Amino acid sequence: MAIERDPVTGRLTTGHEWNGIKELDTPVPRPVYFFLVVTTLFCIGYWLLMPAWPLGTTFTRGLLGADERAHVTAAVAEAARDRAGWTARFERADFAAIQADPRLMAIMRETGRTLFGDNCAMCHGRDGAGGPGFPSLRRGTPLWGAAPEEIAETLRVGINSTHPESRVAQMPAFGRDGILKRAEIEAVAAYLRGLADPRLAAAPDAVAGAELFAGNCAACHGADGRGSRETGAPDLADETWIYGDGAQAVFNTIWNGRQGQMPSWEARLALWERRLLALYVADLRAQEPGSAQGSAQGSTR
Ligand code: HEC
Ligand code: HEC
CATH class of the missing domain: 1.10.760.10 (Cytochrome c-like domain)
Incomplete structure (x- = not known):
């Protein structure tokens, strides 16, 4: 049991021998040691800098004071500030100013699609094309106007609704009431x-x-x-x-006769939601091929 040099590989043996089989002394390659050392150092560094070890009711907080919960809270607060910013714009800004702002118009299209789907699609159709008893919001001469101001007013008071200022649309019953034969x-x-x-x-x-x-x-x-x-x-x-x-x-x-009913949205949707929807409906009409003159045609009447 002696350390000797293996004649075939030229390496030293460890000196161990089992039934005539001797073990060569082949150490773990250097790069592996190096890797081990680096990862160990990284671990120790990370434990020191970042929150790492649970300590019963608390944990080691780390020298950097990093806190995911604070991160998330800050991100949520930031998003809320951003939202408050644009909802205030929809509530107060001129329609023309909103229409001139591509960022607000992008928000309008996305939020408008959801608001319209939740509140209007059951009557006017998901795409606003209407159906029997419900007017198309995309095509044809508008009943009460297609400018955002006019649409916002229609949404506020409704048509033949219970709102005290409701728009009134009464098509008389000429036959039933004996006006015409x-x-x-x-x-x-x-x-x-x-x-x-x-x-x-x-x-x-x-x-x-x-x-x-x-x-x-x-x-x-x-x-x-x-x-x-x-x-x-x-x-x-x-x-x-x-x-x-x-x-x-x-x-x-x-x-x-006919008396179609459109509910008033004053008590159901916030002002910014109604104004955003007014822009959304105006936009549906503007995007309809060949009806870019929708509101212009309306205003000559
Ligand atoms: C309960 C069914 C119903 C719902 C829900 C509804 N509407 Fe209406 N809406 C009507 C009817 C009916 C008319 C037409 C009334 C008439 O025939 O005079 C109308 C008319 C309108 C008009 C007037 C169209 C014009 O040419 O001037 C607009 C704009 C409008 N709706 C938008 C909306 C929006 C936006 C929503 C969702 C917030 C909505 N409506 C939800 C039934 C509905
Ligand atoms: C007092 C005003 C008024 C008078 C008068 C009137 N209409 Fe109407 N008419 C309306 C209104 C408002 C509507 C829409 C009703 C609704 O949808 O709420 C309408 C709707 C209609 C429609 C349905 C249009 C559609 O898009 O489906 C027809 C058709 C119509 N009227 C024909 C007539 C004819 C014909 C006469 C005359 C015999 C007449 N109206 C007289 C107010 C009137």
Whole structure:
């Protein structure tokens, strides 16, 4: 049992020998030692600098005083300050100033989609395109105006709602209340078909209907049938219909009247939410292909 040099590898043996097998002395390679030392030093350094060891009810806090909880609290406070900043802008700034600010408009589109989905989509559709009984917010002549100020007011007071300042939209029941006879209603409906499609305007019924329209309908819908923002009466010559353009639907409207109801949002949504939604709805219309003139067309009426 002596340390000797192995003739094959040229290395020393450890001196241990088992049944004639001798163990070569091959130490752990230097890089491994080096790595071990560095990681150990790193550990000790980390324990000293950062929170590391639990001590029953407390822990070693480390020389740097780093605290994840304080980090998170600061980040949350920062986010709240940021939010307070932009909600205040939506509450108070001019619509034009908001529209000129791309950062606010990006917030508006994202937050607006959620607010609209939660509060409006059940009636107006997820994309605002409307459906039977509910107007499209994207296309056609707006009932009460498409400028953000006008939309914000519609949201505040509602239409035929319980709000004391509600917008009022009353389409009388011409048949049920005996104002017009069935044949007269059919004539005025024929006149409406002629408004939408000039090829039908010369039909005898439509010609007879023109006079009935002037006497009974023009006061609200306008002499040309293009609707009026004072009465909330829809444009009867555009391509959009609240209640459908089928002959039966139009006849029903004139016979039974219509009073669509849109709730007031004054008590349900904050001012900044209503103003943000007004911009969102205006933006839906602006993005609709070919209707960039939506509000311009409205303002000439
Ligand atoms: C309970 C159903 C209902 C809900 C919910 C609803 N609306 Fe309406 N909204 C209506 C109806 C019905 C009308 C049309 C009233 C009429 O026929 O005169 C209308 C009309 C409007 C108008 C007027 C359109 C124009 O052309 O002037 C706007 C703007 C509008 N809604 C936006 C919204 C927004 C934004 C929300 C969500 C905050 C919303 N609505 C939620 C039913 C609803
Ligand atoms: C007092 C005002 C008023 C008078 C008069 C009036 N309308 Fe209306 N009309 C309205 C209003 C407001 C609406 C929208 C009702 C609603 O959706 O809340 C409407 C809706 C309609 C609609 C449904 C349009 C759509 O998009 O589905 C038709 C059709 C219509 N009116 C035809 C007539 C005809 C025809 C006459 C005359 C015989 C007439 N109206 C007279 C106020 C009036």
